[in-house]
Amino acid sequence: MKQRWTIIFSVGAVLMALATPARAALVFESATLGPEGLIAGVTANSSQWLGVRFTLSTPTQVTWLGAHYWMNGTDGFIGVFPIEGGTGFPPDPPALTDALVTAPLPAQSPSSETGVGVDITLPAGDYAVVLGSTSTFSIGGMPVNNPNINTPFYLVKAGSGWINGGLNQARFFVGSSTCGDGLVELPEECEDENQDNTDGCLNTCQDASCGDGFVHSGVEECDEGDQNGIGSCSLACTIVTGQGGGGPGGGAGTGGNGPGGSSAGGAAASGGAGGSSTTGGGTNADQDSGCGCRVTGGQRSSGSSVPWTMALVVVSAALRRRAWMRRRRHHPELCPRR
Ligand SMILES: [Ca+2]
Numbered sequence: 636m637k638q639r640w641t642i643i644f645s646v647g648a649v650l651m652a653l654a655t656p657a658r659a660a661l662v663f664e665s666a667t668l669g670p671e672g673l674i675a676g677v678t679a680n681s682s683q684w685l686g687v688r689f690t691l692s693t694p695t696q697v698t699w700l701g702a703h704y705w706m707n708g709t710d711g712f713i714g715v716f717p718i719e720g721g722t723g724f725p726p727d728p729p730a731l732t733d734a735l736v737t738a739p740l741p742a743q744s745p746s747s748e749t750g751v752g753v754d755i756t757l758p759a760g761d762y763a764v765v766l767g768s769t770s771t772f773s774i775g776g777m778p779v780n781n782p783n784i785n786t787p788f789y790l791v792k793a794g795s796g797w798i799n800g801g802l803n804q805a806r807f808f809v810g811s812s813t814c815g816d817g818l819v820e821l822p823e824e825c826e827d828e829n830q831d832n833t834d835g836c837l838n839t840c841q842d843a844s845c846g847d848g849f850v851h852s853g854v855e856e857c858d859e860g861d862q863n864g865i866g867s868c869s870l871a872c873t874i875v876t877g878q879g880g881g882g883p884g885g886g887a888g889t890g891g892n893g894p895g896g897s898s899a900g901g902a903a904a905s906g907g908a909g910g911s912s913t914t915g916g917g918t919n920a921d922q923d924s925g926c927g928c929r930v931t932g933g934q935r936s937s938g939s940s941v942p943w944t945m946a947l948v949v950v951s952a953a954l955r956r957r958a959w960m961r962r963r964r965h966h967p968e969l970c971p972r973r
């Protein structure tokens with residue numbers, strides 16, 4: 636019997652996981668849903684806007700805006716605008732930069748009810764939810780034969796300014812999800828109504844994931860949030876093994892390579908410039924500057940204290956000097972010998 640309940644529970648959990656998130660609970664609606672499939676009523680284009688005021692008595696997270704509308708075009712929007720104290724209307728005209736939050740509305744014709752997700756927490760106060768266009772919204776609007784009107788505070792803006800009324804029973808709505816109410820509402824991803832962040836659903840109603848900072852029991856070995864991949868937990872939420880040897884080893888290698896490369900580069904440069912000396916690279920550089928002359932072997936021999944070696948050097952130097960002088964006679968462009 637116990638096993639049967641487990642099976643039933645598991646099936647239920649799968650169905651819950653597959654369920655499409657519901658629209659957020661309504662915190663405001665200008666009217667209940669009227670007849671769908673209409674293409675007539677109050678219209679708007681790129682220089683006309685439609686809206687309705689609403690009031691929040693407490694700070695409210697808004698996660699869903701929508702309307703019953705039809706629209707030909709692709710850049711319609713719906714947004715929440717502040718009510719300006721001096722006028723009692725939204726900004727005129729309602730530029731997107733004035734909006735507290737906006738979302739694009741998809742084209743649809745004939746009319747139906749469509750909501751789009753947003754995420755903003757609004758303080759208590761007066762606002763307007765507005766439907767409009769940014770440029771090419773050719774025509775769209777609100778059916779007005781809805782008998783289920785709730786509030787009469789509709790707004791229309793066209794040319795001379797906002798005026799009250801004119802939408803006559805059109806439907807706007809503002810939604811808000813509540814994490815923990817057991818209903819998966821956009822933008823929530825899950826609801827398990829517990830306070831356990833180690834299962835598949837976090838207390839924020841978002842699916843558990845690697846990087847959320849909570850170790851998903853039975854799935855993740857670790858989770859250090861944005862520190863994953865830096866410390867002892869990988870970007871895949873697995874514990875990094877041998878971290879003590881691997882890290883420092885890599886560091887030492889890098890350090891060794893740096894100085895070594897630098898030193899080799901310096902030696903190569905000096906050698907290339909000097910061409911013959913294994914000591915006194917700086918001297919070679921000085922002698923070569925602006926001339927390209929090569930340092931002779933005579934300088935290498937100057938430190939020897941062995942008499943026969945000195946004799947050989949002297950003889951060798953004399954021979955080479957003679958050869959040099961001969962070459963210089965035929966090639967006067969050669970640098971003076973030092
Ligand atoms: Ca919920």
Ligand SMILES: [Ca+2]
Pocket residue numbers: 827829830831832833834835836837838
């Ligand atoms: Ca949970």
Ligand SMILES: [Ca+2]
Pocket residue numbers: 843844845846847848849850851855858
């Ligand atoms: Ca996690």
